[in-house]
Amino acid sequence: MKSSPHRHTSAQVDLEAIKNNVQKFKQHIGSKPELWAVVKANAYGHxxxxxxxxxxxxVAGFCVSNLDEAIELRQALLTQPILILSGIVPETIGIAANLNLTVTAPSLAWLKLVVQESIDFSRLKIHIAVDSGMGRIGVCDAQEANEMIALAxxxxxxFEGIxxxxxTADEADDQKFKAQQEKFAQIIEEISRRPRYVHSTNTAAALWHTEQVQDIERLGVSMYGLNPSGKVLNLPFEIEAALSLVSELTHVKKVTKGATLGYGATYEAEQETWIGTVSIGYADGWTREMQGFHVLVDGKFCEIVGRVSMDQMMIKLDQEYPLGTTVTLIGENQGKLITATDVAEWRKTINYEVLCLISDRVERVYL
Structure with a gap:
């Protein structure tokens, strides 16, 4: 999808805020573990x-989701270690080896397919994934891990890591967390040898379970200034939200009492009302359920009225404003604030999803 810089709808990213958040995490976890930045899903939309x-x-390295995300970083001449967190298609293993990428080995069955490829395996590094209770990928016992180590x-x-x-590291109830912690520790005790890297801490674990940090801390969502628990747990230190989503008024009109707006005519004006049109819609990741929520104009909360369309939406204004007036969807506007977590609570989802859904059509502007 092509970015649309001429539309004046943009995600403004404060790179200095991200750097400050990384520095605070380094202070929080200490100097022993390496800090690897998770930049998967287009750096959570940033x-x-x-x-x-x-x-x-x-940081000492980067974590991505898939091979193509890793290739993008290498093409940008980033030379640090890169760990691909999901198992890649075995037939593409030669690309990973040639680009000096570290791959996740999710199972013995996967590794048996990999070794059938005709490549120089001495250039390949793997981290074995352990399923301690997440259920997505990984070995469930030390026996399979040891067979993988022997095959490697x-x-x-x-065999560089495991x-x-x-x-549930971001939840108040830590029963499941402790069970996973114990299972992983047991498997580490039983594998044939300890690799260079043993790691288990995502952002939430590093925030609220610092004692669990091992050789690598995989720093994800809080690098971008978001609380991984939403509003459930308080952060141990302050972080800065790095992304603001802004647009502007492209059309302003006064509608009469009884006028209906948008697809399905789901909004009817109760009185004569000023209505503004904003150039953002569900194709940009501002989804249809945002009807009834609000944005900020001139430091005032303005309700989103009518259904959000593919490319545009309408808001209820308190007065007439000139075309081009700034509309803040996420971020600060004259002392008032809408956070990604606020949006997530309205959508009944998580702040991760809100930012990851901002499409490539929305231009990223770096401050």
């Missing part, structure tokens, strides 16, 4: 390459 370039001197050794593949992922 822009993978600009973010990676901004923090490259502050047979083909000259470097890791797991916590499902």
């Amino acid at each position: 822009g993978a390459v600009p973010v990676a370039r901004a923090v490259k001197d502050l 050794d047979q083909y000259g593949i470097e 890791f797991t992922h916590f499902a």
